[in-house]
Amino acid sequence: MIKKIFSNVKEYKKFALLSPIFVIIEVAMDIAIPFLMGLIVDRGITNPSKENILNLGTYLFLSVIFALITGILSGYFATKSSAGLAKNLRHSMFKNIQNFAFEDIDSFSTGSLVTRLTTDVQNVQVAFQMSIRLAFRAPLMLIFSFLMSLRIHVKISLIFLLIFPILGIGIGIIISKSFPIFNKIFRTMDKLNTTVSENLLGIRVVKSFVKEEHETQKFKDISLSLFNNYVRVGKLSALADPLMQASIYIVVLLLGWFGANYIVVDHSLSTGELLSLVTYAYQIQVSLMMVSMLIIQMIVARTSGMRIVAVLDKESSLDKNVDGETEIKDGSIEFDDVCFSYSKKEDKLALKNISLKINSGDNVGIIGSTGSSKTTLVSLIPRLYDVLRGSVKVGGKDVREYNLNALRDAVAVVLQKNQLFTGTVIENLRWGNENATYEEVERAAKIAQAHDFITQVPEGYDRIVERGGTNFSGGQRQRLCIARALLKKPQILILDDSTSALDNTTEKLIVENLKEQLPELTRITISQRIKSIEGCDYIIVMDNGEINGIGTHEELLETNEIYREISQSQEKEGDFDEPN
Ligand SMILES: Nc1ncnc2c1ncn2[C@@H]1O[C@H](COP(=O)(O)OP(=O)(O)OP(=O)(O)O)[C@@H](O)[C@H]1O
Ligand SMILES: [Mg+2]
Known part of the structure; x- marks a missing residue:
């Protein structure tokens, strides 16, 4: 998984490498600063010497400036490389999602993909950003702070060893408890996103059914x-802070106690050195804190990483068959004893023989009650799904033999x-x-009876379509979609309930246009209205996944x-709707 994620760093690799280099310099400075401070106290203040203060002060000042500059640079490079990684990851995922078959999208759910x-x-x-900075910084600082302390006074430094087991066990417990909660958070997040996207896309339906309260409640629950x-995780991580504080206070207390002893009784420690030791103690605490933060973030990222890799590794369930046949002889279609199931299960067939x-x-x-599998039947022709058994042929060849893009064209x-x-x-x-060309676009729009309403506004073909086409009426949208499909110059045109929002006259005009101008085209029209299909050469009646009649x-x-x-x-309804 890590390899797969890291392979997306790509062009940002140099920043990812530069950052730790600057971190190392920064750590060196951070280690030098307490040491210099101790020296200033011992050589400048305890034994007053202006020269020493000035000299050491200059070094201290330079170290601080250097630490600052390298800190800024490593931070900048870390941000740049991690943002770059994120960008590349999104790109790769999005690209792969575009290749997904319908059933792959069904299996992930859109909310989860978002x-x-x-x-x-x-x-x-x-x-990633934290790890390039902290993965070097924290351990280095920990080790060097400890080594420097040992150098100052071996015995007293052993006090530091006390912190490790206390903190280690405490943090271990916190992490193991929060891991399952994080997993839950991710799943809830998926649900939240699904609800939001569903709601925004269907906001009109929600409003027209006056379901705002219901939907708001659903959202509130999630x-x-x-x-x-989050509160549960928060409670757990809130424990980490007092744990750290307590352990550090214990250490400082012990340092003070033993330190004072060493200073006064056997003079093996100076005041300046004690000051350095206290500072190192804080640095050790800070680095331990960084390590634990890093571990928590890594746990979160591990789950996220696996979820990302699942998308990256998902191969489309439909083989695109790039080397397949690209020539489609004609618009003939043949279903040969086809069975199909969305769940790939024999007992849940959506299409039967x-x-x-x-x-x-x-x-x-094609006509039939809702849920009778009309849409399912036609989805197999452009291979939106593959059959379970039997075969679907277009132009005399099994659809699986064609290059998928050529077939869908x-x-x-x-x-x-x-x-x-x-x-x-x-x-x-x-x-x-x-x-x-513009002429071709216009011709398609004319066939689909869209040209007139498009050119009614001054912007014409440059009129802006808003998100989801909401600034067009249902019937206008349908006509635009028909025109769009015609521009593909297809051999087979399938209209799945795509004239439902049109009045009879407009629908008739479109049908006449298609007949006259594209006589070669194989046309399949699914409709709930008899009026829309009564003129067809023949009609297929679907019932519960089976063909009930043809004629x-x-x-x-x-x-x-x-x-x-x-x-x-419908005749009865017709009487009602149209009194003439
Ligand atoms: N993506 C899907 N995943 C699982 N089941 C599905 C999916 N799409 C449709 N179905 C199921 O397959 C059956 C047939 O659905 P289909 O959409 O083909 O009906 P339809 O005849 O087009 O209905 P309508 O007239 O309402 O459009 C239904 O029982 C439906 O629940
Ligand atoms: Mg349908």
Whole structure:
């Protein structure tokens, strides 16, 4: 895991190396300062000598300045390299996420991916920054402070050894107790992010169902659980401070007691040396504190690191088959005894033994109650998911034999939940084909009946699309999505409930345009409305993952019960809606 994370330092390696070098110089200065202070007391004050004070004072001053400069530089380099690492990690993760198959995204959940890209990366960043500075600084300072103390007075320095077991055991207990809580915090964080992103995307639904209170309560509960866990960790780490303080006071007390003895009774210690010793004692305490902080941050980062690596290492469940066939002969589609399950389990089949043949250029309708697997059926054509059994063929070849990108270029899907992105109208349309000329864009927009409303405003094709396309009506968004799909110049066009927000006249116009201008195109239209599909060459009636019937509108009215029921119920509704 560590190797995988570190491989992302890349171009920031030199900063990551420079920082510890400056840290070493800084530590040398920090060690020299108490020593010089002791000397000033002994050679300048206890035995008054102005010259000594001036000389040693200059050294002290220079050491302080040097420590300051190297401290700033090492801090700067550490920040730069850790921020660089974070940037590269986010990049690598995002790039890999783009390659994920739909089922991979389902398996992580979007909230969790957001936490991994933000909080987790930040945890690793902080740990990395701390470790390049502290991993050298703390142990070096600890060792040298202790060595210098030994040099001053061996016996009295042994007092320092008292601190280690007290602190070691105390910190060990704190760390082992807080580790499981941190794990809980991460999972709660995932939940929090999922709730927030779901809510912001669905804010209109929340408001229209007057579910604000309900959602706020849900959020509050998660937030409270996060709070409680942080408080628990806080309580534990709050113990660390008094522990440190107590141990250091004990040491200083003992130093004072024995030190005074050595000074007065056997003169083996000077006042200046005692002063240095006390300062070293503080430095040892500070370095121990740094070590424990570092360990805690490392534990947090370890969990985060594993979560990041899980994203980096996740290989797309769909093999993109880059060496696969890139030519798609025609727009014919064949389902041969296809079974499919989202969970890959036999007993939870979303599609059961589907066999179906669609000729190139056919105009097919699909209807069926909600949850009858209409969307699932068409998702297998551009290989958004792979079949469990059987095969799906496009242009006479199994979809798995094609280069995935080539296949998806040939099969354009306007999804049920269509999505526009922040940018201009033309930028959104060119998502379908970034090299499309202005004329091509306009032609596609005209076919999709979008040109008129686009050019109604002065900005025209440069009009800004706001986040999620909220500044366009539902029907306008649908038409933009159809135009975007057409720009791919597909051989197969799948419209999954993508004309639901259009009035009958506009829908008819789009269908006529498609028929006239793109007669070769195989068209599959999923709709809940009979009116939208009655003109199709034939219609597939889906029921509970199975094909219940295939035929023309008239044939199905005669032979298919489900179709007849839908038709009758809609006729009644129609009477209501349109009195003429
Ligand atoms: N990503 C998914 N993961 C797991 N199960 C899913 C997923 N998408 C759909 N399903 C399940 O598969 C079944 C068929 O869903 P599908 O979306 O294909 O229905 P549909 O006919 O398109 O319905 P609608 O008319 O409401 O769009 C449903 O029971 C649904 O719960
Ligand atoms: Mg659907």
